[in-house]
Amino acid sequence: MLQTSYIRENRDRVIERLAVRGINAAEMIDKVIALDEKRRATQTELDSTLGEANQMAREIGDLYKQGKAQEANAAKEKAGELKQKSGALQEEMAETQNALNELLYHLPNLPHESVPTGKSDTDNEVVSEHGSKPDFGFEPLPHWELVKKYNLIDFELGAKITGAGFPVYIGKGAQLQRALINFFLNEAREAGYTEFIPPFVVNAASGFGTGQLPDKEGQMYHMQLDDLYMIPTAEVPLTNIFRDVILNENELPQKLTAYSPCFRREAGSYGKDVKGLNRLHQFDKVEIVQVVDPEKSYEVLDTMVAHAAGLLDKLGLHYRVLRLCGGDLGFTSALTYDFEVWSGGQDRWLEVSSVSNFETFQANRLKLRYRKGNEKPQLAHTLNGSALALPRIVAALLENYQTENGIAIPEVLHKYTGFESISLND
């Protein structure tokens, strides 16, 4: 959530930045400023009315003590009037505040200076490309055929048990999954992140804190009986650890990591992109999160990008890094780098990681602050990234490491899998 004080003082810049997302926000911003002004004026009036009422109440107390009941009763009448007035003002305040919040909740974060203007993913900027496309010397299979051939994942079985998008991992397919999770977690730990196992279900306040609510309500599974949401990413419980927290300067940076299954309704998705592991309702992911000093957040973003890149390097995958354009940038993000791996069996790029700096956008909703020396607490910056999301990594590994009668496992995973290849004889 953007800060009203910032909007008030930087009207033109806010409008100009939001234009990078393709949003013409001038009208909305002016409305915000007007409502904010009204809110503050009402607040001032309410404050002085309450002040008078408090004063009056004290005087009545004194009068009673002095035994002047008659005068006290007269004063009570006037106090009643003040009460009525403050009640009306309070109502007006609440209305104004609600109207203001409604607007603020739907304003996305301001894109960073380096974010390219653009409408869709075709306008994203390719920052770098690493490795090269595999040369098979035969016709490579897409992963959904490989997993069938080697009995690694059963999509139909998952559909029977639950529904489409809930695959069942079997044998070496399941082991590979677990190996990747351990590999990613260990790498994160070595990079200084503390491992957590958070709840995989969160309340509405947490969904709101990281910005999934109210903007993306329809994308989360909602358990109505208990009013809880299944997490779409570990970012939600991890970042909400810091909701309503004031950290000391020396407690920064906070570096956390967690594995979690992720649940997404993916309402509105269809077509060939959803085939196999490309898009699922339940998938596994290791997430890294940092809470940092605002002055260092872009430096930190670079280190997180380097971390994700290092994982892909070690897995020997061909990948590229993209800087998302304004139109493709997530609601809460100021700057996002996406990682895409090459899928040799599908002949296309697959997104496997997204690393973002949210600046104060989440912190403002979370009331996540830190204190520098004796200064007033100020909002911290939050960042997070996938390191990494499993299904598309698995898809790329299977496809790119396939041979005519088996699949090789990258060496770095051997100690985690306990096997070095997958073949028909397994």
Place this chain on the structure above:
RNA sequence: GGAGAGAUGGCAGAGUGGUCGAUUGCGGUGGUCUUGAAAACCAUUGAGGGUUAAACCUCCGGGGGUUCGAAUCCCUCUCUCUCCGCCA
């Protein structure tokens, strides 16, 4: 699921209608003393809004109510603890 108790400032813990934003202790910060440190002593120490600065306003788990006035009374929700039942 049943019965009961509780939720107060970083922590512990007073406070049952009238200067209570809140006694006190611990912790933190600054100072005195000391060669230095400890101890002792003194001062200071929640958040948000507001103001040039003050004044002033809001917040004692969340929400609502009673009252001129509520941390204190009432209703409700959430959470914690104890006992019983059930169960991994």
